Amino acid sequence: MSAAFPAPAWLVGCGNMAGAMVAGWRAAGIDLGGVTAIRPSGAPVEGLRVVTDLPDERPRFVMLGMKPQKLDEVAPALAPHIGEDTILVSMLAGTGAASLAARFPAARSIVRVMPNLPVASRNGVTAIYSDTTRSGDRATVDALMGALGLVVRCEDEAMFAAIGAVAGSGPAYVARFVDALATGGEGLGLEPHVATAVAAATLIGTAAMAATGEPMADIARRVASPRGTTEQGLAVLDAPGGLGPLVERMLAAAIARGEQLAKDAAAAG
Ligand SMILES: NC(=O)c1ccc[n+]([C@@H]2O[C@H](COP(=O)([O-])OP(=O)(O)OC[C@H]3O[C@@H](n4cnc5c(N)ncnc54)[C@H](OP(=O)(O)O)[C@@H]3O)[C@@H](O)[C@H]2O)c1
Known part of the structure; x- marks a missing residue:
C-alpha cells in the first residue's frame, strides 16, 4: 500500500x-x-x-x-x-x-x-x-x-x-555513549573539537558497517585482535557490573517511568 x-x-x-x-x-x-x-x-x-x-x-x-x-x-x-x-x-x-x-x-x-x-x-x-x-x-x-x-x-x-525503551529513547543513549568516548579522548589529551569530531565519525563509520547487516559482535571481534589493545578495553566493558548491567538498569528506569505515566493517565481518565 x-x-x-x-x-x-x-x-x-x-x-x-x-x-x-x-x-x-x-x-x-x-x-x-x-x-x-x-x-x-x-x-x-x-x-x-x-x-x-x-x-x-x-x-x-x-x-x-x-x-x-x-x-x-x-x-x-x-x-x-x-x-x-x-x-x-x-x-x-x-x-x-x-x-x-x-x-x-x-x-x-x-x-x-x-x-x-x-x-x-x-x-x-x-x-x-x-x-x-x-x-x-x-x-x-x-x-x-x-x-x-x-x-x-x-x-x-x-x-x-x-x-x-530501546529505540524511542535509543538515540539519546547512543549520543551519551559517543559523548563519553569524546570526553575520554579529551582525558587522553585531545583538543575538545578533535575528540568530538573523531567520536562522531567513529559512530557514523560503525553505523555504516552495521548497515551492511554485519552483526555487532562480529564488528567488535574484527576490531579486537587477540591479546591486542581493543581486547583490553572490551574486557572492562564486559566485566561483571560493566556495560551490560548498566544498560539493563538504564532500560528498567525508562520502562518504570512509562509505567508511572500509564498509571497517571489511567487514574486521570
Ligand atoms: N522526542 C523524542 O525523541 C520522542 C520519541 C518518541 C516519542 N515521543 C513522544 O512525542 C511527544 C512529543 O515530544 P516532543 O519531544 O516532540 O515534545 P515537544 O518538542 O515539546 O513538542 C510538543 C508539542 O506539543 C505542542 N503542544 C503543547 N501544548 C499543546 C496543546 N494544548 N495543544 C496542542 N499542542 C500542544 C507544542 O506546541 P508548541 O510547538 O506551540 O509549543 C509542541 O508542538 C511526547 O508524547 C513523547 O512521548 C518523543
Missing part, C-alpha cells in the same frame, strides 16, 4: 518528534496538502499549514504529538471532533490504548506509535500497536510509518514499551 494521509489530517502538537516525522514524510515525497499542524505557539512547520486552534472540520486522521502530560488539557476540546471516520494515532509515551479509548470513545481506530528522531532522515524505528480490527486502518498507519524507516508491529503493549 502506498503511503497517503486520509484528509483532512491533524497533527495535534508538532514539536521535536512530530516535526521530525514531517521532515521524513516530506523527504519521502508524501503529499501533505491535507495535513494541518495545531500548536499553541503557531510556530511554522515547513510544508504544513499551521493553526493555533482546532479547525472547524471533521478530521479523518489525527496524530497526538504533544507531551503525555498535556493529554487532559487537549482531550476535552478534541474529543468532539473524533468520530467514526477518524483514525487516532498517538505517540504519547506511556499512555495506553485503553486510556486513549476512554478519552476518545468514538474513534474509529486507535493506533499507538513510538517513533525515534532518525525518522527525519527516514532512518527511524517506529513501534506500532493497535487492537483495531480494521485492517485498512492498520495498513494506512503502517504505510505512513514505513516511509520513515523500520516498522515493528507489536502484539501487545509490553512489547511496544520495550521497543520504545
